[in-house]
Amino acid sequence: MNHAATRLLVPEPAEIVEKRSFGPHIHSYRLRLRDPTARERFDFVPGQFNMVYVPGVGEVAISISSDPWENDLEHTIRIVGRTTEVIDRLEVGDVLGLRGPYGNGWPLHPTRWKDVLVITGGLGCAPVTGAVNYMVRRRASYGRITVLHGVKRAEDLTHQERFEAWRRQPDVRVLLASDRPERHWRDHVGVVTELFEEIEVDPERTVVFMCGPEVMLRHGLRFAHQQGIPGARVFLSLERNMKCAVGLCGRCQLGPLFLCKDGPIFCSTDLAPFFGVHGV
Amino acid sequence: MPEEATARWLQREDLPRLLDGLRERGYRVLGPVLRDGALVLDEVRSVSDLPAGWRDVQQPAHYRLEQSGGARLFDVVNGPTSPKSLVFAPREPLLQIAFGDGELDARPTIPEPQRIAVLGVRACDLAALAMQDRIFLEDRYPDPYYAARRSGLLLIGVSCTRSVSTCFCTSMGTGPEVTAGHDLALTELEDGFVVRAGTPAGQEILQELPTAAVDPRAFAEERRALEECARGIERRLEPQDPRELLYANLEHPRWDDVAERCLSCGNCTMVCPTCFCHDQRDEPSLDGRHSLRVREWDSCFNRDHGQIRGYNFRPGIRDRYRQWLVHKLASWIDQFGSSGCVGCGRCITWCPVGIDLTEELAAIRGGPDSGGGA
Numbered sequence: 092m093n094h095a096a097t098r099l100l101v102p103e104p105a106e107i108v109e110k111r112s113f114g115p116h117i118h119s120y121r122l123r124l125r126d127p128t129a130r131e132r133f134d135f136v137p138g139q140f141n142m143v144y145v146p147g148v149g150e151v152a153i154s155i156s157s158d159p160w161e162n163d164l165e166h167t168i169r170i171v172g173r174t175t176e177v178i179d180r181l182e183v184g185d186v187l188g189l190r191g192p193y194g195n196g197w198p199l200h201p202t203r204w205k206d207v208l209v210i211t212g213g214l215g216c217a218p219v220t221g222a223v224n225y226m227v228r229r230r231a232s233y234g235r236i237t238v239l240h241g242v243k244r245a246e247d248l249t250h251q252e253r254f255e256a257w258r259r260q261p262d263v264r265v266l267l268a269s270d271r272p273e274r275h276w277r278d279h280v281g282v283v284t285e286l287f288e289e290i291e292v293d294p295e296r297t298v299v300f301m302c303g304p305e306v307m308l309r310h311g312l313r314f315a316h317q318q319g320i321p322g323a324r325v326f327l328s329l330e331r332n333m334k335c336a337v338g339l340c341g342r343c344q345l346g347p348l349f350l351c352k353d354g355p356i357f358c359s360t361d362l363a364p365f366f367g368v369h370g371v
Numbered sequence: 372m373p374e375e376a377t378a379r380w381l382q383r384e385d386l387p388r389l390l391d392g393l394r395e396r397g398y399r400v401l402g403p404v405l406r407d408g409a410l411v412l413d414e415v416r417s418v419s420d421l422p423a424g425w426r427d428v429q430q431p432a433h434y435r436l437e438q439s440g441g442a443r444l445f446d447v448v449n450g451p452t453s454p455k456s457l458v459f460a461p462r463e464p465l466l467q468i469a470f471g472d473g474e475l476d477a478r479p480t481i482p483e484p485q486r487i488a489v490l491g492v493r494a495c496d497l498a499a500l501a502m503q504d505r506i507f508l509e510d511r512y513p514d515p516y517y518a519a520r521r522s523g524l525l526l527i528g529v530s531c532t533r534s535v536s537t538c539f540c541t542s543m544g545t546g547p548e549v550t551a552g553h554d555l556a557l558t559e560l561e562d563g564f565v566v567r568a569g570t571p572a573g574q575e576i577l578q579e580l581p582t583a584a585v586d587p588r589a590f591a592e593e594r595r596a597l598e599e600c601a602r603g604i605e606r607r608l609e610p611q612d613p614r615e616l617l618y619a620n621l622e623h624p625r626w627d628d629v630a631e632r633c634l635s636c637g638n639c640t641m642v643c644p645t646c647f648c649h650d651q652r653d654e655p656s657l658d659g660r661h662s663l664r665v666r667e668w669d670s671c672f673n674r675d676h677g678q679i680r681g682y683n684f685r686p687g688i689r690d691r692y693r694q695w696l697v698h699k700l701a702s703w704i705d706q707f708g709s710s711g712c713v714g715c716g717r718c719i720t721w722c723p724v725g726i727d728l729t730e731e732l733a734a735i736r737g738g739p740d741s742g743g744g745a
Contacts, residue, residue: 099512101466104475146470147655147662171680186475332679334651337512340669341648342676344698346618347705352511368621370690 102144102188114246119167136196137221144188149174152333154218167217193336197222202298206234212303241268241283284310294319302328325359379582382563393488402490410450429535431725453644466664484523494546495715499644528553532596537716539606545713608729614701630689637670639718
């Protein structure tokens with residue numbers, strides 16, 4: 092058997108070394124690949140995803156929210172379906188399978204020296220977390236960084252300490268919004284798109300990274316357009332049903348694009364005329 | 372033509388020698404066999420298994436076999452099955468997985484290559500196989516399961532001297548003559564076959580057959596038969612590259628119109644020789660320690676295809692028919708360099724309500740007012 096040919100088809104065992112819960116339906120797992128050589132081979136960039144396998148149950152496509160230079164891999168998972176309901180019950184010491192990484196990543200190199208506007212909603216922040224960390228660690232290589240993040244409920248805000256840490260960095264603005272805040276919520280009450288009114292962008296030097304519900308992405312696209320940011324500098328991470336992650340099962344198509352192998356991150360100009368058409 | 376130097380004549384009564392030669396080389400021989408009122412791809416033990424003196428009548432939502440009385444073996448053009456199932460199996464295990472007590476061990480179940488000779492592959496289906504190769508072998512992630520199955524295949528094509536009303540290979544540039552993708556190609560004439568080799572493996576087999584030089588009259592008869600067959604194909608799919616047309620008409624009223632007729636049954640995708648969508652799922656054993664990862668043909672007409680958590684990207688039949696047609700005829704070209712349709716016409720014949728993709732495309736091409744009815 093040719094190892095290279097099957098490597099991306101076979102889940103590698105990974106042990107849960109940490110579990111953090113954010114409210115009753117969202118957990119963040121840190122996973123350690125059992126085989127040290129598998130970790131060495133596992134080279135990823137922020138924005139890529141894994142197929143996370145629950146033994147005997149099934150696989151789900153989940154973005155990697157940890158930083159590439161950390162040993163452990165982090166996946167933040169919302170409990171919403173048959174497979175994730177089993178993930179819900181897993182604890183430290185339990186073993187999952189990982190195959191990946193799949194897909195492309197955020198264009199972090201070509202966006203150096205630019206202002207970066209990040210717009211995320213719900214768990215849509217997970218695929219961008221690694222990208223923001225990457226930029227913050229290379230603070231001098233990027234211009235102004237603005238992070239707009241919206242959640243439905245305050246309890247959906249995961250890893251709040253990351254947003255706080257980014258906030259403390261020079262020339263980084265972090266604006267949070269919650270639809271249904273609790274008493275301790277100190278940020279905006281409402282939807283993330285309302286935060287557009289509170290920021291200033293320089294269309295000449297701004298790049299936009301977005302991830303979240305499609306309705307939020309459509310608003311974000313309109314905002315970028317209104318601000319005069321060229322579509323070629325607006326990037327979106329998209330989501331679809333996926334089974335194989337290697338461009339064969341056919342489920343993740345958007346027009347000619349396979350989200351798994353052509354994306355999941357796309358330049359907005361590559362999505363016409365399909366993105367936003369109902370039922371495509 | 373340079374190939375004519377290598378073409379040989381095989382009398383019909385000598386066809387058993389071809390089957391013998393294939394078996395001597397260790398090939399299992401599959402070919403066109405009649406079963407349950409249709410042509411299927413199945414075991415050919417002797418020439419008597421082939422449908423001598425039968426032909427098919429096909430129309431939208433209509434498939435009948437009738438006796439022609441002649442001696443010809445390859446007058447039934449096609450049936451619902453295609454060689455696709457030999458390389459992209461309708462259902463196959465991918466991984467054998469053992470787990471429990473903190474362990475997880477997944478092993479690929481890549482099949483052992485089997486030598487299978489397929490007799491009577493039509494030009495459209497050879498084009499479809501080339502497309503499957505493009506998808507499963509020549510993309511970023513070559514599929515080792517497909518590769519194993521494909522490696523043992525020997526393809527014996529038959530050029531069509533007969534067509535049915537649902538055929539439109541001439542529009543797609545794939546037929547009726549076998550010109551590529553074959554190891555051996557036959558053209559059936561009244562008393563025998565013109566045989567040509569397409570590969571060294573085919574040439575080797577051809578050399579051992581009791582063949583003769585081809586009589587110039589046989590060449591002329593062959594040419595006439597192929598041209599007549601091509602001329603007889605009236606169904607057209609136009610344009611062959613409808614990307615611009617379809618991408619500009621994602622909201623055309625015809626999609627609503629076809630959704631009124633389409634049952635979303637997925638038959639078209641099951642008989643299509645190029646459709647590759649599939650499901651992948653675990654089938655756990657009752658001991659709770661083992662699981663089989665299986666892949667199985669799926670269809671973009673199934674509701675589940677676009678389902679994610681609580682949301683369906685293609686909730687309506689309109690959305691799913693549009694996905695199928697736009698993918699098959701247009702976005703496929705962006706993805707793989709040529710159309711996903713080879714013009715075999717199966718989706719028209721086997722659609723229970725007779726939806727004809729060439730008609731749907733024509734309606735969209737006709738303009739925005741053509742959505743009023745079938």
